[in-house]
Amino acid sequence: MNSKMNPPIIRPIQKKDNPHVATVIRSVLVDMGVPKVGTAYADTALDRMFETYQKERTVFFVVEDDGKIIGGAGLAPLDNYEGNVCELQKMYFLPETRGRGIGSAMIKKCLDKAKEFKFEKCYLETMPYMTAAQKLYERSGFSYIDGPMGDTGHYSCPVHMLKEL
Known part of the structure; x- marks a missing residue:
């Protein structure tokens, strides 16, 4: 397990984090065998995460552990949707984060x-x-819904979940 003295910190993304965040996300997607088209893998925003999350009512957090970016997650208004709904976006963590409560802490944040x-x-x-992620989402109060809301462009992601805030 983690023998480090300092626990990981969750903080807003900085411009210098861009290449590290893109590497983490692509690495996790490749490890999971996610299609490279119709998923976050193909998003042009991956290389410009800091800039992407500078709009109103958006935020992207990274998890930093001993100076290394080991995960992250974002929040933004749901694309192409009329209504006051946000989307939890690009929540990915390297294998070393799993089982440490980091996912739960990130979702809460x-x-x-x-x-x-x-x-x-x-x-x-x-x-x-991505069953472990779905269990985490359910524990955090998300429920399955029958189909997509809005249009995120991620047509290869067929599992949709929603939480009342």
Whole structure:
């Protein structure tokens, strides 16, 4: 397990984090066998995460452990949707984070921010085989819904979940 003295910190992304965040996300997606088209892998924003999350009512947090970026997650208004709904986006962690409570802490941080931004609901999309992530989402109060909301462009992500805030 982790023998380090300092626990990981969750903080807002900085411009210098861009290449590290892109590497983490692509690495996790490749490890999970996620299609490279119709998923976050193909998003041009991956290389410009800091800039992407500078808009109103958006935020991206990174997890830093001993100076190394080991994960992250973002929050933004749901694309192409009429309504006060945000989307939990690009939540990915390297294998070394798993089982340490970091995912739960990240979701709490994002949902607290969503409430601060006065969103009414939070939506997410994921892959069927990302079962550990789905269990984490369920523990955090997300429920499965029958189909997509809005249009995120992630047509290869067939699992949709929603949480009332």
